[in-house]
Amino acid sequence: MRDLAPHLARWHAEGNVCAVATVVGARGSAPLPLGASMTVDVSGTVRGSLSGGCVEGAVYDLCMAVLDSGAPVRQTFGYSDSDAFAVGLTCGGELDIFVQRIDEPHYRVLAAALGTSEPAALVRDLRTGAMLALTPGAFLTSGGEWPEAVIGRARSQLAAGADELCVIGCGDEVREVFVAAFAAPPRMIVFGANVFAAALCRVGRLLGYHVTVCEARPAFADRTRLPDAHEVVADWPHRYLRGTAVDSRTVLCVLTHDPKFDIPVLIEALRSPAGYIGAMGSRRADAERRARLREAGVTETELAALHSPIGLELGGRTPEETAIAIGAEIVAARHGGSARSLSATQRPIHAPARPWPAGPDFARAQPGRSRGVSISAGDPVSSHGTR
Incomplete structure (x- = not known):
């Protein structure tokens, strides 16, 4: 969102007043995950998507109706022989869509949750x-009291980085809320500026990664080249990896394709909690x-955690094709994909989303962990690879 x-x-x-529609529940095959959102303003301008095109037409009409009435609406779009093509949800799934009108108090809350680089959670009462x-x-808040049970659940979802529809008992009252968790983006650290x-x-x-490039040779660590x-x-x-924040999403x-850089950094990497570690190079x-x-x-x-040679075997040769092969392997590792063609498998195309593992960043400052490597950790090396 x-x-x-x-x-x-x-x-x-x-x-300008608008309506926001959000996927708050999904069953079966669903093209986009929980939290996918679409917004429509009073002139009919559409931004975002809920289902990759499946139900947008019907939800557009629902948004316009909510803009007129001002009352929030929750509606289910499901698959059946009679209505599959009517709403376009031919993938066989079922979506719960929540639509509400966005006025001044809501805009302020949305800005606080969406307009920051900090981790944030957006909680909406579905009634x-x-x-x-x-x-x-x-x-x-946009008004009203929020029980501590709801706030506590929102903090838990924020720590886990997962969106969820929650039914929470608050004394004699039951609150049904949707919590959208916006974690800080995961890190991709690329070693070698080529x-x-x-x-x-x-x-x-x-x-969706925050991308850092680390290069030991100052002449190549040029922002304009990257x-x-x-x-x-x-x-x-x-040295950089030893002192920076690494967690299970990293x-x-x-x-770098050079042993004097590869070996020390891979020793650090393989003893870190990083979720994916890959290294470029030939079979030899x-x-x-x-x-x-x-x-x-x-x-x-x-060593079993090392993806080397890095990337999937797609047959490409150019830097762009190689980067796609690496990105595809990262996605497969992240979601437990088979990395086979969909036409060769029978698994559901849209498997349930896997939340990022919870836990704080793993900031390391432990000198001397690289054992058995005779390399100096002084100043960055020159463009020719010498101190």
């Missing part, structure tokens, strides 16, 4: 349409790299 923030902010500034924006430090890294930065952004990276760091890869891609380079890592004390269990 955060992708709607610029449109909502503009409409708010213009004094009244009341909203609550919750950040680690404060919360803002043409493959530049292409992978674009793919990383597309997949316009799609969020940040570029000039430092020895293993993706580490080693593209991979065999030599694994031998060096074993000599440095890396165990077979630790």
Whole structure:
């Protein structure tokens, strides 16, 4: 839903009223996950999507009706022989859609939840349409009292980074709320500033990662060469990785293709909680790299986490094709995909969403963990690879 923030902010500034429709429940095959949202303003302008096109026409009419009445509506769109093509939900799933009109108090709450880079949760009461924006430090409401049980549940969902429809007992009252959790984006750290890294930065952004490129050679750690990276760091890869925040959502891609950089950073990476670790190189380079890592004390269990050579076997050769192959492997690893063609499998196309593992960032500052490697951790090396 955060992708709607610029449109909502503009409409708010213009004094424009809109309706927001959100997927608050899904059963069976559903094209987009819980929390997918679409907004329609009073002129009929549409932004966002709920189902990749399946039910947008029917929900558009529902939004216009809510704009007229002002009353929130919850409606189910399901598959049956009689109505499948009427609403377009031919995938066989069933969606619960909640639609509400957005007025001034709601705009302020939405801005607090969507217009920040901090983790935030947006809670909506599915009976009244009341909203609550919750950040680690404060919360803002569109009116009304929010029981501590609801606030506590919202904090739990924020920590887990998962959207959920919650039915919560609050004394003699039962509140049904939808909690949309907006965690800070996961990190992709790319080691080595080359043409493959530049292409992978674009793919990383597309997949929703905050992309950092770390390059030891100052001449190559040039921001203009990597316009799609969020940040570029000039430092020895293993030293930077040792001192930065890494958690189970973090993706580490080693593209340096040079043992003096690869081995130290991979030792750090394989002993970190990173969710994906990949390294570029030929079959021969991979065999030599694994031998060096074993000599440095890396165990077979630790080595099992290494995706090397990095990426899926798609047959591509260009930097862009290679980046897509790496991105595809990351997606498969993230969601437990088979990495086979859909036409060759019988699994559901839209498997249930897997929330990111919960837990705080793993900030490490433990010098001396790289065992058995004779490399200095001084200043960044020169463009020729020497100190």
